[in-house]
Amino acid sequence: MAYPFADIEKKWQDEWEKRQTFNAENDFTKPKYYVLDMFPYPSGAGLHVGHPEGYTATDIVARYKRMQGYNVLHPMGWDAFGLPAERYAMQTGIHPAITTKKNIDNFRRQLKSLGFSYDWSREINTTDADYYKFTQWIFLKLFNSYYDTKVNKALPIEELQIPQNLNGKEREEFIASHRLAYIASMPVNWCAELGTVLANEEVEEWVGKGYKVERRPMRQWMLRITAYAERLLDDLVHVDWPQSTLELQKNWIGRSTGALVTFAVDTQHAVSLQVFTTRPDTLYGVTFMVLAPEHPLVDIITPESHKKQVAEYREKTALKTDLERQRGVQHPKGAGALPVGEIDVNKKDKSGVMVGAYAIHPLTNEKIPIYIADYVLMGYGTGAIMAVPAHDERDFAFAEAFGIEIKPVVETHGSTGSPTGAPLPRIEDGVAVNSPIIDGLKTQDAKAKMIEYLEKNKIGERRVQYKLRDWLFSRQRYWGEPVPISFTEDGFMVAEEEADLPLVLPESQNLQPSGGHGTSGSAHDTKTLFVPTGTGESPLAHLTNWVNFSKDGKKLSRETNTMPQWAGSSWYYLRFADPHNKERFASKESEAYWLKDGVDLYVGGAEHAVLHLLYARFWHKVLYDLGYVTSIEPFKKLVHQGIILGEDGSKMSKSRGNVINPDMVVAEYGADTFRLYEMFMGPLEQMKPWSSKSIEGIYRFLARIYRLYFNDGKINSKLLEKPKNEKAVLKILNQTIKKVSQDIESLSLNTAISQMMIFVNETYKLESIGKDAAEKFVQLLHPFAPHLSEEIWQALGYSTSIAKSAWPTFDPSLLVEDEFEAVIQINGKIRARQSLKVGISDADFENFARKIDSIQVALERKTIRKVIVVKNKMINFVV
């Protein structure tokens, strides 16, 4: 008989909702456990099977911890700002708020149908004004703070030391240039069709979908995340995260140590050139200098004779996209572009031109030619390099192409101690040669000595450089948080008063960006509301009544860019601590309680390994510096669930037709089966394919449990009778309690389920296990299959929820066996097995083993050199 999952699940979902079973308590004296899912973007497609994977794992942990007596915070919310809803609005004319609400309702329904024990009273939505009031508040905190490098933390902007001699405008500019939120003209990824700027990491996604993205300098809000580079890197030692994610963050931050070296430039202008190098020990090997084409010094140092070719080269570079630039489409000898996918740094074609000026080598006073080349990026270091072709493959390739001298200054030595004469470029460490100051020193020592020399002679200094760039924080969109800043007519910035927040996103039916400068009604827009103007502003710019206003007799106009989707998700975990607080993002007490040591367990996709997690850590640290949060890191333990593939082993996609819809699975097998199956598929972190056969097996397992406990809809009294073999029951029960508890702690949920299967198989054989064991097993099952376990619990006579019962504990003394199967090995090969009493002495074990016929025979005429006994396990004769 099939078990009536549909009735059971509906019944208990209604019950939980009615009783508000899973609301976190406001008792701050209990030990807390905060287990969080990465909240979803509520897309129109609804939940896919990947969502419930992580959500089930956290739900199991949440229910387990509650039963262990923890006050558990397990909330859910919606990351609901974002481009898809806005694009849908542009196509259909339906306001994003309406689409978003509809999608959220659908997501909520789906999540509830899976029986997750969220505290729905704490549900949040990033698009609610009550929520984004505090997103804006945090933005103002960033705007009104600066990073003080002396105390190494953010401080209120009022504490910034401002030079006395600055007048009003200069003073404002000085302050503005120190704020953690600032405006800069940045070359950005501009997509005309979308009418917006994209983050670097978003470019590929949209290019892949057929959109054109170009580089364009535009006025943008930036957040000074680079000020936190060092702490974002160093504090990774405090978190319990997957190794791969730690590495990704480290690489993204990209710390490297080296030196800043100053080269004088040999022109009539008194200018000098600063370069960053990680190899100061190769300073004597410098044979040319390279500036990024955009480097501001180029204008000053280029003599009239070279102006034309420099201008031409700069123009060519500006037209190249980043991708083209990285792939080296041009070659001085006229070779064409390399096909994508065959890029090799060594062979990457190098282009560039001489600027006609020379630098002076700070140690040898030699004249060194200066080039501009697009392989040097303005955005990293100083935008200029000292080129050492003998020991850098890029400089080597450039020198070869341009016929520049190559001067080896590092020698590598083989095991014999003689020079290996390794081919150039020689990247690896070695010993300095042809370098008077440091000759004979190993690379590491040579670097140190050189830096020391540079500092003493004021021609350079030690320097730590990061790859991390500041966070481009503005988007030319409607459906995002308005930036709470206005501008006076003479260009001063005026921040919204905190008391006046939220700055509400105005109603608008006109969502067409004012910036789309491409053709109207492009391939992607079926419904164009008006012809764009091409200014690159957000749709908010059209709402002149909202943009222009007066305050204290001053005419002001609002910022029309909105915040990126990352904004709302960078602090939502804090809001869950106190989601209805109107005065503060969360009360001091609730923050200190729920966020003590951060979120205890955070589960979500590895695709957020860098950006979301880095941005959230950054905001958290700013709030920490300003005294608003008590922990230095937001997420203590992090786990990524693996991707669930389609049945054919490839990624689920509509086009492949291999998408599994959770609603269908729940309808066919029920939520408990769905939950259990997703956990049984394999290790949580691992990528794994869906199998419609295997889910049948899980369904059978639950049906088997149902039949074990129920007989014609009534409790199976035979099961609850006193067992014939009480010892066997206690043993398997205690084993199961131990294994399931340990496995939940380590998130090995697949093996926890295996153990429960073993228990059920055993119980079928035993027929009766007694009421106590029957109850305890259902409790173990509860985090995994909450509906069925509630149903059984009620049938066992309880009127309170099993979720509120106390997690069973095991008695280690009942796990001790009296006998074990002894393994007898000769030279590590198994020759016999025998059942023996636990606790047998090593000597008795050996004597016993020697008497076994096959062993006796095998040991005849052999010298026993050694006998190894592993207590209560095995013996090994070495002959």
Added chain:
RNA sequence: GCCGAAGUGGUGAAAUGGUAGACACGCCGCACUCAAAAUGCGGUGGGGGCAACCCCAUGUCGGUUCAAGUCCGACCUUCGGUACCA
């Protein structure tokens, strides 16, 4: 190229350095049934033997150890990330 993770039956997968393949899917058999489904019970890595048993087997090749899927070295493959970052 660089960084990271992983390679175990027909399949998903288990294994504190100590009996490789738990648990499940699939398959085979038995019981129930007129029959089937469902259910219950049993078998199932490969090769050999009537049998007790024996040999082989955790990507490849070496090493450490009484003992290696597990530790070390080199290599191969797959997946994820990243890529002119000086």
